[in-house]
Amino acid sequence: MSDPVANVLFSEPGARYRTIAYGPVLCGIVLALEVIRGGQAHWFGLIFCGLLLAGFVWLQVIAGKRHISVELTPDTLREGAETLPLRNIAEVLPEIDEESWDDEDWESARALGELTGVPRRRKGIGLKLRDGSLVQAWARDHHTLRAELTAAVAALDGTAAPAAESAVADAGPAEGDEEKEAR
Template sequence: MSESQPTPPPAPLFVERGASWYWVLFGPICAGLLLWIQNSGGYEFEPVIPSVLLVLVSGMLAVQVKAARVHTSVELSKDTLRQGTETIRVADIVALYPEAPRPVGWGKQELQKWQESRALGELSGVPRRRTGVGLRLTGRRTVQAWARDHRRLRAMLGELIPETISPGGPADTEDEAESPW
């Protein structure tokens, strides 16, 4: 009798990890610089302060990197789109909104309707240094996916979801009376 092997998860089409662990090396670099300053200044070799600096800086950066890797990572496979800790099925994505125009000048820019919708993930909005990608989900829901390389994410989503909503499409003409608020 053969054992049933679990099927491996599909290979990701797009991945962004959120932050690099290389940032944690800033602690040892700072401690080494402080030791060099002590040595070159003619002071007695005192490893306590550089050691404390190493632990504090590396510890704080490790917490921040871990949080960024959890909350701002993106992974797209054939079946799912994961944004931070929220995962949606690609089958639930009905359409892709066109890219928003770039802001011109310093004046107030008028946002597209999809740019005002909820961002995927547990954060309150699109994370810093990321750009939103408008998605129409089943049930007439509109959300924002996001990524640093938003154009590549958009291209990968475009291959999986052939329908693109034209500017001035359904998101701009939704009936506000349907909303319970």
Template sequence: MPASDAAATRPGIEPEGPILYAEDGWSWAWFLAAPVFCAAAAAFELITGAPVHWMMLTVCAVASALCHGVMIAATRVHGRVRLTPEVYIQGTEELGLDRIDAVLPLPAAGAPEASWETARTLGELREVPRRRGAVGLRLDSGAEVRAWARDRAALHAALSGAVAAAEGGAGRGGSDPA
């Protein structure tokens, strides 16, 4: 793979062109949560006249911040969603919109489980993460896969529109009525 192609597929690199739908993992602001709470504990100890445990509060703040940093970095890679007019990106997996035959309908409440609801999940994760909803896609190979996002209705609408636009609004690119 040429160097220019490698840079384009690295996680975290924004795809070129307009972004039709985007989600990220955790915010980097959570990195400061533990140090802020440890500073509050130190302030509480100072105000109440108790002995301040500087060493333990510092160790806890640094260790917790480092652990949060690892988790935040992972969620920003594996929980990342981008949709452009040409490609759908789920984590580090890229799927060209020309490979999507249909965006399958969302299941109705109380309806039996659709076949795509147990299909392979796009990205590196084995299952759809908690508090995320899946959207079924039928690929040109006939396989079904699951895309996922926090707002699955918005992702479904964006994918339907992008696939229809990629196919010129006719034929196989629209939502499957079945």
């Protein structure tokens, strides 16, 4: 039985559970300072605020994990709640030319996932699908996702092997081949 984690090529969690603890820890530090200082400690208020902060952040973490997480496997690309099979991707489009005045067509295309656009602090990656439509994948580390996605689509199409063969052909003849050509 194969390990599903071993097949993940790229992953961004969207949010981390450890952020839930930041509010209660801060309230605990304030409470400890009040106790050390020797004045009146606001036990109820600080505990209540710590729990309230933890509750609100817990909701945000759940939403982040559900809607802005990214996972690339050899067969699928999951952006939030939407999963796109890699066999549906015809091409990973090149990056935006920062010095160009023109916008790329894919920049106005639909973003994958169930959000209305590319989430904040993430960059879009243009994808051309086999049916001719354009969509945007997105990630915080968009350079790594672009490289992994390009390699995965090429491997799925079988275009990775001819590239390796052409690199061997460009290297020139082997030592034994030169002797054969001289004869």
